[in-house]
Amino acid sequence: MATLRQKALMKVQGRPKVAAVAPSLKISDYFGSQVFGLKEMQETLASPVFKKVSTAIEKGTKIDMSTADEVATAVKSWALGKGATHYTHWFQPLTGSTAEKHDTFFDAMSGMEKFKGSALVQQEPDASSFPSGGIRTTFEARGYTAWDPSSPIFIFDQTLCIPTIFVSFTGEALDFKTPLIRSTxxxxxxxxxxxxxxxxxxxxxxxxxxxxxxxxxxxxxxxxxxxxxxxxxxxxxxxxxxxxxxxxxxxxxxxxxxxxxxxxxxxxxxxxxxxxxxxxxxxxxxxxxxxxxxxxxxxxxxxxxxxxxxxxxxxxxxxxxxxxxxxxxxxxxxxxxxxxxxxxxxxxxxxxxxxxxxxxxxxxxxxxxxxxxxxxxxxxxxxxxxxxxxxxxxxxxxxxxxxxxxxxxxxxxxxxxxxxxxxxxxxxxxxxxxxxxxxxxxxxxxxxxxxxxxxxxxxxxxxxxxxxxxxxxxxxxxxxxxxxxxxxxxxxxxxxxxxxxxxxxxxxxxxxxxxxxxxxxxxxxxxxxxxxxxxxxxxxxxxxxxxxxxxxxxxxxxxxxxxxxxxxxxxxxxxxxxxxxxxxxxxxLENYVMKVQIESRVMGDLALNHIIPTAILYQNKLIVNANGLKGLGLDHRAAIDTIEEISKHIEALKSNVSNMTEARKRVNKVEDITEKAKLYSSDVKDAYFDKIRYAVDKLELVVDDEYWPLVKYREMLFLK
Incomplete structure (x- = not known):
């Protein structure tokens, strides 16, 4: 691991700087160039269609399917002209990040690119793996994404992205955007x-x-x-x-x-x-x-x-x-x-x-x-x-x-x-x-x-x-x-x-x-x-x-x-x-529990498989050196003090990691998610995270720099 750290540091030293290249010196020449906004709509849609869409954006009125078909035709032509090959409904499920499922414009049966208003307005992604908090069961996994005209369509990574809301098949909001629009x-x-x-x-x-x-x-x-x-x-x-x-x-x-x-x-x-x-x-x-x-x-x-x-x-x-x-x-x-x-x-x-x-x-x-x-x-x-x-x-x-x-x-x-x-x-x-x-x-x-x-x-x-x-x-x-x-x-x-x-x-x-x-x-x-x-x-x-x-x-x-x-x-x-x-x-609460659980496992893994073996390896070297000094009749007290300090921190690490693991096992048996989250906070995170970190950080100061397996703060933070 220490070797991996040194190799990574060498790679950083030899990494060439990548220059950013703008399409034009004037930002106004390319600002919004990947967006199908009102300007693009006005230029590509018939006047009555544009009026319906702009009214829908302004007042939140519903867009009928014939209007959606007109918009879809214009959007497809614009997107293909920009090099897009796929389209997706871009939405914000309760995972905390965005989600997308890419579909190709190309229809192999007809041998041409197709995109209908129905695909623009609504899709039916499989919702079974998105968190719902009990809103739907696995066999009721359907969810619907529906176009939000108030947020512009855009192209990213050759994919036409259509901002949408995300709801269950019974109508409950499964995303962040739906309640935001309602609150607005x-x-x-x-x-x-x-x-x-x-x-x-x-x-x-x-x-x-x-x-x-x-x-x-x-x-x-x-x-x-x-x-x-x-x-x-x-x-x-x-x-x-x-x-x-x-x-x-x-x-x-x-x-x-x-x-x-x-x-x-x-x-x-x-x-x-x-x-x-x-x-x-x-x-x-x-x-x-x-x-x-x-x-x-x-x-x-x-x-x-x-x-x-x-x-x-x-x-x-x-x-x-x-x-x-x-x-x-x-x-x-x-x-x-x-x-x-x-x-x-x-x-x-x-x-x-x-x-x-x-x-x-x-x-x-x-x-x-x-x-x-x-x-x-x-x-x-x-x-x-x-x-x-x-x-x-x-x-x-x-x-x-x-x-x-x-x-x-x-x-x-x-x-x-x-x-x-x-x-x-x-x-x-x-x-x-x-x-x-x-x-x-x-x-x-x-x-x-x-x-x-x-x-x-x-x-x-x-x-x-x-x-x-x-x-x-x-x-x-x-x-x-x-x-x-x-x-x-x-x-x-x-x-x-x-x-x-x-x-x-x-x-x-x-x-x-x-x-x-x-x-x-x-x-x-x-x-x-x-x-x-x-x-x-x-x-x-x-x-x-x-x-x-x-x-x-x-x-x-x-x-x-x-x-x-x-x-x-x-x-x-x-x-x-x-x-x-x-x-x-x-x-x-489930997300909180999983985050703390993951962190506790990472701490245990690093402590037991990386930090303690490294500390013992360095400790053994010190023991050999101390014995050599002793055999020569030289002062070896400093080496003994360091050996004892390392032992103290190793014992603290082993004890606290073991106790944290047992605490996690006990908490995992709790079924009520509210109680489980509170116990993960008090009995796992608050009880052991700082203690384990303290021992590891002290060892970082004692163990020879060449042995230490983890890239240090001073090596990560001062990027030039």
Missing amino acids: ESINNAAVDICQYFDRNVKKVTPSLGVEQEYFVIDRALYATRPDLVMAGRTVFGHNPARGQQLDDHYFGSIPSRVKEYMKDFEIEALKLGIPVSTRHNEVAPGQFEVAPLFEDINKATDHNLLLMDVMEKVAEKHGLKVLFHEKPFAGLNGSGKHNNWSLITDTGVNLFQPSNSARENLQFLCFLVATIKAVYKNADLLRASIASAGNDFRLGANEAPPAIISIFLGSTLTGILDELEKNGNIKIEKGDNMYMKLGISKIPEIILDNTDRNRTSPFAFTGNKFEFRAVGSSANPAGPMTALNVIVADVLKELKKDIDKEIDSGKEKKLAIVDVLRKYIKESKKIRFEGDGYSEEWEKEAEKRGLSNLKSTAESLDVLLSKQVTDLYKRHNVLNEKELHARHEIR
């Missing part, structure tokens, strides 16, 4: 009702999303020598290098040339696919980087994020690299998040989270700001559950990642505004009086964009004209947490509309009614607002006093999905029914 419609309806108080021209509100994607990059040869990275996506062992991220010199530093060529290359491919990537930079940890796109409609942005990850993985192979999306691939270094920047945009072009110098627009802004704060306060546990995963458990609360306690950071400006609004109390408005003067709002006629630094320890921060949900893990499908956010805000917006109308019906002037309800909401939800250090012990104690949850593990946080509050919430908005929620609870 829910928040649209609720937000438009509030906008009508201020602007009757608003007919539609669309959630907007910008996903900052963090990731690590290492050489592919080094990756291949680490069974833990290959099997679990993270290093279960590895001592921190002498120089890690403590100098803060990597953040926004000059991008290593090899990585820069890789970035250029995947950006070119992403831009061809219409993904508006706009930012690249080094992140804080060595070997860590970030890519960020422009903001898009939330459905399209989610599809683009998943597609971008796929592109990044495939392009990395070309450069002899491996991209790591695990939330915590390296202990002691920054974890990787997927910062979800969320806002609401009207069809009149207004960002509802954009402060203004207009009193009327600011009152509208405050409606949506306060409603979001209250939504997070009421449903903090649901948001925590929405970002729960085995990988994210290692990240939350460590090395710049936000803690598991859900809180909101607003910054000093907005905090002062809400405090001022709350303290004014109910004021009687006489005829002819200036309401804003009476309410004290004249003191702050203009809400200035908050210029304070974003609180890096906050899981949910207001950042000028949007909320940044920073707690989402880097490997996650953003549709999950964004569905939850859409639903909880939609629910409070509906409650806000009801409460305002009640005040108006009682005879209050509309603006005063709005302000009075907002004042009440501010007071009710202020416990969720926190401006300080989320890492501090003081905050944990303060959060507990405030009654805020601190759900540190996935196993305990997912219980909220079965609560009456969450079940009723999703049912009210027709996003997920009780059966679909129960399925997701079971699937995610």
Whole structure:
């Protein structure tokens, strides 16, 4: 194994740099060239057909089969002209990754390429191997994929990809996209009702999303020598290098040339696919980087994020690299998040989270700001559950990642505004009086964009004209947490509309009614607002006093999905029914159990078959040397001390691996998935992972470098 490590390191040294080559110097020449978008539709479809399709995209109306046939003919011609040979329905099952089954355009019976509207609109993939959480049995394995016209068709790897939803044959959602689309419609309806108080021209509100994607990059040869990275996506062992991220010199530093060529290359491919990537930079940890796109409609942005990850993985192979999306691939270094920047945009072009110098627009802004704060306060546990995963458990609360306690950071400006609004109390408005003067709002006629630094320890921060949900893990499908956010805000917006109308019906002037309800909401939800250090012990104690949850593990946080509050919430908005929620609870717990189980097996295998034999081999060499020194009458105490230290760590390893294996066997006998997940968390992961790692990492410091079998952190992270 040590020889394999040395060979891998030699391969890295001799690997040539691959240059990225763009089709043109101007991005505008090739942006979206692999996408069958509205422009392509307008150019290839008859005017009445194009109108039907664009209306379906805009309003969500159904496309009839004759229209689908027209679109299919145009799409086939366009795809064949681009060199595509196959087509697939591209969907997002509850596995956490995308799925596709490729069918050829070529029909051997007729000797020509064919593609009908029926193939465009719907397919019937075998759903038996996709997780369903009990929604269907094996003999009811059928599932249906149905075209989502609101997300553009694209070509990737000579395959025409049609974004689709994925449902069971009885209609339940088996994917991430279906509930996201439902939640988008829910928040649209609720937000438009509030906008009508201020602007009757608003007919539609669309959630907007910008996903900052963090990731690590290492050489592919080094990756291949680490069974833990290959099997679990993270290093279960590895001592921190002498120089890690403590100098803060990597953040926004000059991008290593090899990585820069890789970035250029995947950006070119992403831009061809219409993904508006706009930012690249080094992140804080060595070997860590970030890519960020422009903001898009939330459905399209989610599809683009998943597609971008796929592109990044495939392009990395070309450069002899491996991209790591695990939330915590390296202990002691920054974890990787997927910062979800969320806002609401009207069809009149207004960002509802954009402060203004207009009193009327600011009152509208405050409606949506306060409603979001209250939504997070009421449903903090649901948001925590929405970002729960085995990988994210290692990240939350460590090395710049936000803690598991859900809180909101607003910054000093907005905090002062809400405090001022709350303290004014109910004021009687006489005829002819200036309401804003009476309410004290004249003191702050203009809400200035908050210029304070974003609180890096906050899981949910207001950042000028949007909320940044920073707690989402880097490997996650953003549709999950964004569905939850859409639903909880939609629910409070509906409650806000009801409460305002009640005040108006009682005879209050509309603006005063709005302000009075907002004042009440501010007071009710202020416990969720926190401006300080989320890492501090003081905050944990303060959060507990405030009654805020601190759900540190996935196993305990997912219980909220079965609560009456969450079940009723999703049912009210027709996003997920009780059966679909129960399925997701079971699937995610099963996924957690399998992830921890795999990691524990990898740890045991590496410890027993790689680390202990290496340590014993080196120990035997030391014994020979010590005996030689002793025979010559020389001091051999140092060798004896090292031999004893190695023995101590070997015994600790053997004991803890054996106990962990027995614990795993006991837990595997538990049938209830909720109890099983919690026991895997407490009796396997929490009880043994750190102990086993400690012993291995100590041995790494003692055993001769030439003997050590695993590529070390210092060898993986400083890629040039």
